[in-house]
Amino acid sequence: MSVAQLKEKPQYSSSQLLKETAVAWLERRGVTLEDIARLVYDVQQKYIRELTLAACRESVERVLEKREVQNAVFTGIALDEMAEQGQLAEPLASMLKSDDGLYGIDEVMALSIVNIYGSIGFTNFGYLDKVKPGIIGVVNDKKNEKVNTFLDDLVAAIAAAASSRLAHRDRDGRLNR
Ligand SMILES: [Mg+2]
Numbered sequence: 743m744s745v746a747q748l749k750e751k752p753q754y755s756s757s758q759l760l761k762e763t764a765v766a767w768l769e770r771r772g773v774t775l776e777d778i779a780r781l782v783y784d785v786q787q788k789y790i791r792e793l794t795l796a797a798c799r800e801s802v803e804r805v806l807e808k809r810e811v812q813n814a815v816f817t818g819i820a821l822d823e824m825a826e827q828g829q830l831a832e833p834l835a836s837m838l839k840s841d842d843g844l845y846g847i848d849e850v851m852a853l854s855i856v857n858i859y860g861s862i863g864f865t866n867f868g869y870l871d872k873v874k875p876g877i878i879g880v881v882n883d884k885k886n887e888k889v890n891t892f893l894d895d896l897v898a899a900i901a902a903a904a905s906s907r908l909a910h911r912d913r914d915g916r917l918n919r
Pocket residue numbers: 841848849890891892893894895
């Protein structure tokens with residue numbers, strides 16, 4: 743998103759535009775807000791009575807309004823796409839293409855998202871990263887055709903943060919507000 747494009751749409755704050763751009767980038771990589779909302783539902787339905795998919799989606803939207811989350815999405819997806827298109831130099835190119843288990847920076851970047859709504863996001867992230875439910879498994883299974891080294895961790899982290907946000911709001915009695 744260029745500065746000129748940001749100026750073209752004065753009806754949005756730049757933060758809103760950045761959020762919409764982050765959502766568009768995720769969709770370009772095959773991940774919708776609905777997919778992430780389902781992960782949140784999967785994680786939190788055991789703990790929050792009367793949890794709805796709509797509340798989960800709302801929470802995902804709020805997480806994506808955070809600038810550091812948007813920046814992690816742009817950076818991680820850009821690296822995945824550059825690796826896919828052969829635009830990265832070695833040794834980074836091979837590490838991203840093979841999703842090298844010792845690379846680790848994909849998880850480190852995801853951690854910048856995980857804790858924005860408290861440390862229970864860390865536990866949620868661990869669960870999602872290990873079990874790989876829903877869209878995380880789908881993204882992970884596409885590794886032969888695409889480079890999704892950052893994407894799976896970004897999606898798990900956004901879902902984890904949205905889940906902890908809901909947990910905190912539920913405790914405060916603010917789930918539907
Ligand atoms: Mg990864």
